Amino acid sequence: MSVDTSAAFAPLTGPVSGDVSEETALSLYRTMSTARKFEKRAYDLFLQNLVKGTTHLGIGQEAVAAGVAAAMRPDDYSFITYRGHNHLVARGTPLAPLMAELLGRDNGLMHGKGGSMHLIDAERGILGSYAIIGAQLVIANGAAWSAQYRGTEQVTVCFFGDGATNIGAFHEALNFAVIWNLPVVFVCENNLYMEYTRIDSVTAVQNPAADRASAYNLDSVVIDGNDPDEVYLTASAAIARARAGGGPALIEAVTYRHGGHSRADPAKYRDPGEVRAWMEKDPMITYRERLIGRGFDPAELDAVDAEIVTEIDAATEEAKGGAWPDLSRLYTNVWSDGGHAWRTEPRADQAAQQKEGLAP
Amino acid sequence: MTVLTYRKAVAHGIAQEMRRDERVVFLGEDVAAAGGVFKTTAGLLEEFGPLRVRDTPISEQAILGAAMGAAMTGLRPIAEIMYSDFFAVCWDLVANEISKSRYMSDGQVSFPLVIQCGNGAGLRFGAQHSQSIENWAMAIPGLKVVAPATARDVVGLMAAAVRDNDPVIFFNHKALYSSKEEIPDLDGEIVEELGRAVVRREGEDATIVALAAMVPKALEAAERLHAERGLDCAVIDVRSLVPLDTPTILGHASRTGRLFTVEENPRLCGWGAEIVSLATEECWDALTGAPVRITTPHIPLPSADALEDLAIPSVERIVTTIGAAMGA
Ligand SMILES: Cc1ncc(C[n+]2csc(CCOP(=O)(O)OP(=O)(O)O)c2C)c(N)n1
Numbered sequence: 001m002s003v004d005t006s007a008a009f010a011p012l013t014g015p016v017s018g019d020v021s022e023e024t025a026l027s028l029y030r031t032m033s034t035a036r037k038f039e040k041r042a043y044d045l046f047l048q049n050l051v052k053g054t055t056h057l058g059i060g061q062e063a064v065a066a067g068v069a070a071a072m073r074p075d076d077y078s079f080i081t082y083r084g085h086n087h088l089v090a091r092g093t094p095l096a097p098l099m100a101e102l103l104g105r106d107n108g109l110m111h112g113k114g115g116s117m118h119l120i121d122a123e124r125g126i127l128g129s130y131a132i133i134g135a136q137l138v139i140a141n142g143a144a145w146s147a148q149y150r151g152t153e154q155v156t157v158c159f160f161g162d163g164a165t166n167i168g169a170f171h172e173a174l175n176f177a178v179i180w181n182l183p184v185v186f187v188c189e190n191n192l193y194m195e196y197t198r199i200d201s202v203t204a205v206q207n208p209a210a211d212r213a214s215a216y217n218l219d220s221v222v223i224d225g226n227d228p229d230e231v232y233l234t235a236s237a238a239i240a241r242a243r244a245g246g247g248p249a250l251i252e253a254v255t256y257r258h259g260g261h262s263r264a265d266p267a268k269y270r271d272p273g274e275v276r277a278w279m280e281k282d283p284m285i286t287y288r289e290r291l292i293g294r295g296f297d298p299a300e301l302d303a304v305d306a307e308i309v310t311e312i313d314a315a316t317e318e319a320k321g322g323a324w325p326d327l328s329r330l331y332t333n334v335w336s337d338g339g340h341a342w343r344t345e346p347r348a349d350q351a352a353q354q355k356e357g358l359a360p
Numbered sequence: 361m362t363v364l365t366y367r368k369a370v371a372h373g374i375a376q377e378m379r380r381d382e383r384v385v386f387l388g389e390d391v392a393a394a395g396g397v398f399k400t401t402a403g404l405l406e407e408f409g410p411l412r413v414r415d416t417p418i419s420e421q422a423i424l425g426a427a428m429g430a431a432m433t434g435l436r437p438i439a440e441i442m443y444s445d446f447f448a449v450c451w452d453l454v455a456n457e458i459s460k461s462r463y464m465s466d467g468q469v470s471f472p473l474v475i476q477c478g479n480g481a482g483l484r485f486g487a488q489h490s491q492s493i494e495n496w497a498m499a500i501p502g503l504k505v506v507a508p509a510t511a512r513d514v515v516g517l518m519a520a521a522v523r524d525n526d527p528v529i530f531f532n533h534k535a536l537y538s539s540k541e542e543i544p545d546l547d548g549e550i551v552e553e554l555g556r557a558v559v560r561r562e563g564e565d566a567t568i569v570a571l572a573a574m575v576p577k578a579l580e581a582a583e584r585l586h587a588e589r590g591l592d593c594a595v596i597d598v599r600s601l602v603p604l605d606t607p608t609i610l611g612h613a614s615r616t617g618r619l620f621t622v623e624e625n626p627r628l629c630g631w632g633a634e635i636v637s638l639a640t641e642e643c644w645d646a647l648t649g650a651p652v653r654i655t656t657p658h659i660p661l662p663s664a665d666a667l668e669d670l671a672i673p674s675v676e677r678i679v680t681t682i683g684a685a686m687g688a
Contacts, residue, residue: 077433110466120461122468127432128461132452138422139457142429142437149385149411150434169452172419176426179417333467334502336525342501343638344555346607354611 009246015223016233024070025291028228029301031066034308035086036284038095041312042085042102042116047264050320051102055116056083060226060258063283064189065090067231068157071239077125077143077156079136082117083189083257084129087159093121095315105322112325113333134167136160137186141176144184144248155242156184157235163194165208174216177248185238186213186250189225195261196269210252218250225253226283229290256281362546367537369511370400370476373518374438376549378408381436384522387414387423388440397442398478398537420446424453424475431473432461436522444479444493444531458527459502471527474518479507480573480624481672482535487660490668492625494571497529498601499629504554505601507531509575511541513599516552524554533572555603559612563594566618566686569609569635571598574622574673581678588679589688593620601631606638613639617648620682622673627655652685654678 020028039059045051058065061083069090072078080087088098093109101108102116109121117131127143130136140158147154164170165188177184188209192199205211213220223234231253238249256278260267267275292298334340346354364372378384386404392415395402405413416423420441427439441447447454458471481490497505504526508514514532521528543550560575561582570578575597582593594612598605613619619639621632632653639651654673662668 079429110464110468113466114464118464120465120468122432122465127429127469128465130457132456135425135452135457138419138425138453139429140425141422142426142431143433144429145426146430146433146435149430156429169421169425172417172422173425175417176419176422180414329466333463333465336462336470336472338467340501342602342604343606344603350607354607 009241009244012219012221012238012241012249015221015230016237017230018233020229020232022294024232025229025294026296026304028066028070028232029287029291030304030308031069031090032062032228032284032287033305034311035062035065035089037308037312038089038098039085041316042099045103045316051116052104053115054262055102056262057259058083058086058257060278060282061189061191061255062086063228063231063287064159064187064225064253064255067228068187068235070232071235072155072157075125075152076154076239077127077140077147079127079140079143079156079158080129081136081159081161082129082131083161084119085116088119088121088126091121091124091126093124093126095312096318099315100319100322103319103322104325105319106325107319107322111329113329134160134164134169137164137173138169138176140184141173141180141182144177144182145180148183153243154183155239157187157239158184159187159189161194162188162190162192162199162208165212166203171212174213174218174250178216178218181245181247183242183245184248185235185242186248187235188250188252190252190254191257193257193261193270207252209250213250218248220250220252222252222254225255226281226286228283228287258282363540363542364511364546365537366511366514366532366539366541367398367400369514370532371402371404372546373515374401374404375407376515377519377522378404378412380549381522383434383436384438385412385414385430385435386438386440387416387426389416389418389423389442391415391440398534400532400537401440420450421453424450424458427473427475428453428458428471431471431527432469436472438474438476438522441475441477443489444477445488445491447477447493447496454497454503454529455500459500463502470525472525474521474528474530476530476532478534479531480533480535481661481668482573484663484665484668486663490661494531494601495625495630498631502527503602504528505531506554506599507533507572507601508599509533509536509572509597511539512543512550513552516550517554517599519549519551520554523551528554531572535573539576554600555605557599557605557608558597559594559608560597561593561595563592563616565591565616566593566620566682567609567612567616568593568595568620568622568678568682569598569632570595570622571601571631572624574624577673577675578622578678580675581682584675584679585682585688589683591682591686591688593682609635610639610643614643614646617646618686619647619651620685621651621653622678623653623655624672625656626658627653628658630655649685652681654681
């Protein structure tokens, strides 16, 4: 069933720019700074071998997470990737359980069953971090469809990397969202790289997400993903339209990850000049300058940062103090009854009959 | 007294649950306006409307993704994958997402959804439209796996699957669509239980364990074994591979001392191997001879009548294999 909404809803034609309120600006700053400091701490803990396995940091990309989250309603849904710490921080997941999950402790968000790549905070609408590229796009459609069917006016936001745009699920998802007019906003965090390969060296179009969106009659915009105001304002417009029944949109936010793809990847495959240029566009630095230009007192921003450090120190200590997961957890929550028993045990009636020799 | 075909039972089972619970929605290719490629969902669109019975593009990943996202946010979707072979196209959703997310989130989200499909051979469709893939699904922790053999079970097990809070893969068998069953209680609500096998025929000499389209064949074989060779075989319809009714299966295997499984899927790693392994571990002392598996050879399925018939266990093959093993 295709719904024509073109008459009632203005298309999203370009990035939305402008000033945000002082309160919003400060909260964007706080979110970005928290995400940055949290991830730096996670990285330290990884180097100390306390965070095991792998982590994918979003350092440098905080403006996308902060800007979009600020535009969302608390009951909206987020679908994210394995590079997802930023997004949980931005939607208010408490830091201690988040850190504890990275440390594999029982006080972790998922009691150590998920780890860095599989963070989920259903209470805050974070319906999963997906480690198979592109999966979350089709799943996000389902949450959007459910909200549409239930009439709750919840919007689903789905984040993905530039690398996901060459996966079949991306194309299935975009077409599906348009024909069902779903309240979903797709946000591509285009950090120019997949793992170790530049996206433009393996992709036929320049803007891997936005250029394809038009093929599905899906409104798309390319924005500066390092500008939290632009992200916030553009996301607000797209989310408001989706909430009102105007259908899906796609935002391609161009940004840069400061570090490597994962673990301790030194990212030597990047041109030093390119790295330098992007470091100058670091959203923490540029946004701080903008705020000071708007009249914020640097001391006030320093105080925010100091407060965040204290908060992260406390969260780290709390996380480290957690016990290892109770070993019984290995077997729980495979099924909804809490267990994993694929074999049926004798039922009470059967057991009784067997005792009496009435049943085999 | 109502006689229902297995084909009509599919729509009846879905409708029963949609009437009861408005969270139940249904989506798939050609399921709404066309009523299904096998006419298994005729009438659903008319009764429940286009918001609840939805045609989709040919996008298997999008279909299962939509079902998963809807299930984790309060609906109870039934998604159709037209032929079970096409699960291969959306395997990520089945093997990595729907099945694992409850565990990875340690129970923060549930996945009350059903994926139904046309499974199995016998219609001369060749290697890519005839597979029995229940073993694929069974190998993944987190899924439940159901395969009804009768029209009444299609209705009753669909009800159980829809009401279950776990993801259930529901294998309708294509070769059974035109089979019929008298269902006295069709006007009422029919609800079966997952994880409960049914003894279709009692017998003292051997136990035959079968699934879906192999159940009527096993029953026919049991009648012939009785009439022609004096062997009295019990026939168990497994119905649900996960959870598996081990008490009923092992109980009968122990009592009769002999165990035979009849599977349509290719031989390697078939579910029959799991049942044989269980029996040898748990009732070895009661067994009076080696358990025997009757399966399709480890081949892709051919299309020609003669070849397909040779591949799939036939009544004749069941009779001769069991007869020879029992020395009768
Ligand atoms: C289907 C699939 N193929 C390959 C991988 C391995 N892999 C993990 S991350 C990644 C790069 C993804 O890049 P992008 O989508 O741009 O996201 P980013 O890491 O830049 O945020 C790859 C290839 C995977 N996880 N899933």
